[in-house]
Amino acid sequence: MAEDGIITLNIDGEDIKARQGQTILEAARSAGIYIPSLCYYPGLKPLPQVIPNEACQLCIVEANCDIVLSCVAPVSGRMVVKARTAKVRELQQKTLLAVLTRQPIEIYPEKKDCELQKVINYIGLKEITCGKKGYEAGC
Numbered sequence: 001m002a003e004d005g006i007i008t009l010n011i012d013g014e015d016i017k018a019r020q021g022q023t024i025l026e027a028a029r030s031a032g033i034y035i036p037s038l039c040y041y042p043g044l045k046p047l048p049q050v051i052p053n054e055a056c057q058l059c060i061v062e063a064n065c066d067i068v069l070s071c072v073a074p075v076s077g078r079m080v081v082k083a084r085t086a087k088v089r090e091l092q093q094k095t096l097l098a099v100l101t102r103q104p105i106e107i108y109p110e111k112k113d114c115e116l117q118k119v120i121n122y123i124g125l126k127e128i129t130c131g132k133k134g135y136e137a138g139c
Helices: 024-030 086-101 115-122
Strands: 004-013 014-019 062-064 066-069 080-082 129-130 133-137
Touching: 004 024, 014 024, 062 086, 066 086, 086 115
Parallel strands: 004 080
Antiparallel strands: 004 014, 062 066, 062 080, 129 133
16 A cells, blocks of 8 residues: 555656556656646546547557556556657657647647647657648658
8 A cells, every 4th residue: 555645656767656546647747747738737627538529638658558548547556657659659649630630720839839839849740731621740
Protein backbone atom coordinates (compact mmCIF):
# COMPACT_ATOMS: atom_id res chain seq x y z
CA MET A 1 0.00 0.00 0.00
CA ALA A 2 1.26 3.47 -0.83
CA GLU A 3 2.31 5.62 2.08
CA ASP A 4 -0.13 8.53 2.61
CA GLY A 5 -1.67 7.85 -0.81
CA ILE A 6 1.58 8.66 -2.63
CA ILE A 7 2.79 6.24 -5.27
CA THR A 8 5.79 6.08 -7.58
CA LEU A 9 5.47 5.61 -11.31
CA ASN A 10 7.87 5.99 -14.19
CA ILE A 11 7.30 8.31 -17.14
CA ASP A 12 9.83 8.12 -19.96
CA GLY A 13 12.53 6.79 -17.65
CA GLU A 14 11.92 9.28 -14.84
CA ASP A 15 10.52 8.09 -11.50
CA ILE A 16 7.91 10.51 -10.21
CA LYS A 17 5.62 10.67 -7.20
CA ALA A 18 1.86 10.97 -7.66
CA ARG A 19 -1.24 10.91 -5.52
CA GLN A 20 -3.58 7.93 -5.70
CA GLY A 21 -6.54 8.97 -7.84
CA GLN A 22 -4.57 11.29 -10.11
CA THR A 23 -4.59 10.68 -13.82
CA ILE A 24 -1.38 10.09 -15.73
CA LEU A 25 -1.74 13.55 -17.30
CA GLU A 26 -2.16 15.24 -13.91
CA ALA A 27 0.84 13.38 -12.48
CA ALA A 28 2.97 14.25 -15.51
CA ARG A 29 2.05 17.94 -15.34
CA SER A 30 2.74 18.04 -11.59
CA ALA A 31 6.21 16.64 -12.32
CA GLY A 32 6.86 19.11 -15.16
CA ILE A 33 6.54 16.47 -17.89
CA TYR A 34 4.72 17.67 -21.01
CA ILE A 35 2.06 15.49 -22.59
CA PRO A 36 0.12 17.32 -25.31
CA SER A 37 -3.59 17.99 -24.81
CA LEU A 38 -6.07 20.49 -26.18
CA CYS A 39 -9.23 19.51 -24.31
CA TYR A 40 -8.04 18.98 -20.74
CA TYR A 41 -8.72 21.67 -18.16
CA PRO A 42 -7.79 21.21 -14.49
CA GLY A 43 -10.84 21.03 -12.26
CA LEU A 44 -13.24 19.92 -15.00
CA LYS A 45 -14.30 16.37 -15.79
CA PRO A 46 -12.14 15.01 -18.64
CA LEU A 47 -13.86 15.49 -21.99
CA PRO A 48 -13.55 11.81 -22.99
CA GLN A 49 -15.86 11.03 -20.06
CA VAL A 50 -18.37 13.72 -21.00
CA ILE A 51 -18.52 13.63 -24.81
CA PRO A 52 -15.97 11.11 -26.12
CA ASN A 53 -16.38 12.03 -29.79
CA GLU A 54 -15.36 15.63 -29.04
CA ALA A 55 -12.19 14.82 -27.07
CA CYS A 56 -8.90 15.75 -28.74
CA GLN A 57 -7.31 12.38 -27.81
CA LEU A 58 -3.81 13.87 -28.16
CA CYS A 59 -2.75 12.78 -24.67
CA ILE A 60 -2.22 9.22 -25.87
CA VAL A 61 0.52 7.34 -24.02
CA GLU A 62 1.63 3.75 -23.53
CA ALA A 63 0.97 2.69 -19.94
CA ASN A 64 2.16 -0.78 -19.01
CA CYS A 65 2.19 -1.62 -22.75
CA ASP A 66 -1.42 -0.47 -23.37
CA ILE A 67 -2.40 2.63 -25.37
CA VAL A 68 -4.48 4.90 -23.09
CA LEU A 69 -5.67 8.48 -22.87
CA SER A 70 -3.59 9.98 -20.07
CA CYS A 71 -6.36 12.44 -19.12
CA VAL A 72 -8.61 9.60 -17.91
CA ALA A 73 -6.20 6.76 -17.06
CA PRO A 74 -5.48 6.64 -13.31
CA VAL A 75 -1.95 6.22 -12.06
CA SER A 76 -0.92 3.06 -10.26
CA GLY A 77 2.16 2.10 -8.33
CA ARG A 78 5.11 0.94 -10.44
CA MET A 79 3.28 1.94 -13.61
CA VAL A 80 5.58 2.45 -16.59
CA VAL A 81 4.43 5.18 -18.96
CA LYS A 82 6.00 5.91 -22.32
CA ALA A 83 4.88 9.17 -23.85
CA ARG A 84 7.52 9.54 -26.57
CA THR A 85 7.61 6.27 -28.48
CA ALA A 86 7.38 6.07 -32.27
CA LYS A 87 3.98 4.37 -31.94
CA VAL A 88 2.63 7.12 -29.68
CA ARG A 89 4.04 9.86 -31.93
CA GLU A 90 2.47 8.30 -35.04
CA LEU A 91 -0.94 8.08 -33.32
CA GLN A 92 -0.63 11.67 -32.08
CA GLN A 93 0.23 12.92 -35.57
CA LYS A 94 -2.78 11.16 -37.11
CA THR A 95 -5.03 12.39 -34.32
CA LEU A 96 -3.77 15.97 -34.55
CA LEU A 97 -4.31 16.02 -38.29
CA ALA A 98 -7.86 14.71 -37.76
CA VAL A 99 -8.47 17.45 -35.14
CA LEU A 100 -7.19 20.14 -37.49
CA THR A 101 -9.25 18.94 -40.46
CA ARG A 102 -12.42 19.33 -38.35
CA GLN A 103 -11.62 22.96 -37.52
CA PRO A 104 -12.38 26.09 -39.51
CA ILE A 105 -9.36 27.44 -41.37
CA GLU A 106 -9.61 30.68 -39.37
CA ILE A 107 -8.31 28.99 -36.21
CA TYR A 108 -4.86 28.42 -37.67
CA PRO A 109 -2.56 29.83 -35.01
CA GLU A 110 -1.17 33.16 -36.05
CA LYS A 111 0.19 33.57 -32.54
CA LYS A 112 3.17 31.24 -32.37
CA ASP A 113 2.95 30.95 -28.57
CA CYS A 114 -0.60 29.51 -28.41
CA GLU A 115 -1.29 26.00 -27.10
CA LEU A 116 -2.30 24.69 -30.52
CA GLN A 117 1.03 25.76 -32.01
CA LYS A 118 2.87 24.23 -29.04
CA VAL A 119 1.09 20.91 -29.65
CA ILE A 120 1.81 21.06 -33.41
CA ASN A 121 5.50 21.69 -32.74
CA TYR A 122 5.75 19.01 -30.06
CA ILE A 123 3.99 16.31 -32.06
CA GLY A 124 6.10 17.10 -35.06
CA LEU A 125 3.84 17.90 -37.95
CA LYS A 126 6.48 19.31 -40.26
CA GLU A 127 4.20 21.46 -42.34
CA ILE A 128 0.61 22.47 -42.03
CA THR A 129 -0.99 24.43 -44.80
CA CYS A 130 -4.43 25.87 -45.17
CA GLY A 131 -6.15 24.74 -48.31
CA LYS A 132 -9.68 25.27 -49.54
CA LYS A 133 -10.80 22.07 -47.81
CA GLY A 134 -8.98 22.74 -44.54
CA TYR A 135 -5.67 21.57 -43.19
CA GLU A 136 -3.14 19.29 -44.78
CA ALA A 137 0.13 18.16 -43.28
CA GLY A 138 3.37 17.10 -44.83
CA CYS A 139 4.43 14.51 -42.26
